[in-house]
Amino acid sequence: MDHLSFKTVSVNKANANKGWVVVDAADATLGRLASQIANMLRGKHKPSFTPNSDCGDNVIVINADNLRVTGKKLTDKIYITHSGYPGGQKRINLRDKKAKDSTRVIEHAVRGMLQGNKLGAEQFRNLYVYAGTAHPHEAQQPKAVSFTNL
Secondary structure, eight states: OOTTOOOOOOOOTTTOOOOEEEEEOTTOBHHHHHHHHHHHHHTTTSTTOOTTSOOOOEEEEEOGGGOBOOTTHHHHOEEEEEOSSTTOEEEEEHHHHHHHOHHHHHHHHHHHTSOSSHHHHHHHTTEEEOSSSOOSOGGGOOEEEOOTTO
16 A cells, blocks of 8 residues: 555544634624634534534633724624514614623624535534623633634
8 A cells, every 4th residue: 555645534423633722802893703713613613624513612702892893884884684574674883782792793704604504503503702701611721712813
């Protein structure tokens, strides 16, 4: 057998090495933070990345209240929802959405950066966002990660 040949390892649910990671969102920019979180949820930072399986880490985001945005996005960025009934369109800007529930802002941004199928929904369930510094996942012994290129 040739010693230079290697088998390509395809990761599945049984042999995925999923870890727990804590990300501090204090003074981080929304879009830059969300793209890094989406990459960690997909598992693109691992050498064993497989695009058709959930091989990413579980990500805990703390300090969602201290998230920042640039420019006039607090007043100009509009989130639009629709109830499905005629005249059921609702608009809310980023400032009001952040005041109502700051965790939804990060969740909305990360969800838009994941795939729009069952796999993306499965990967999104590995995201846990908290407004303050406390979180109930200390038993999983998460590793603190700081993104330096934000």
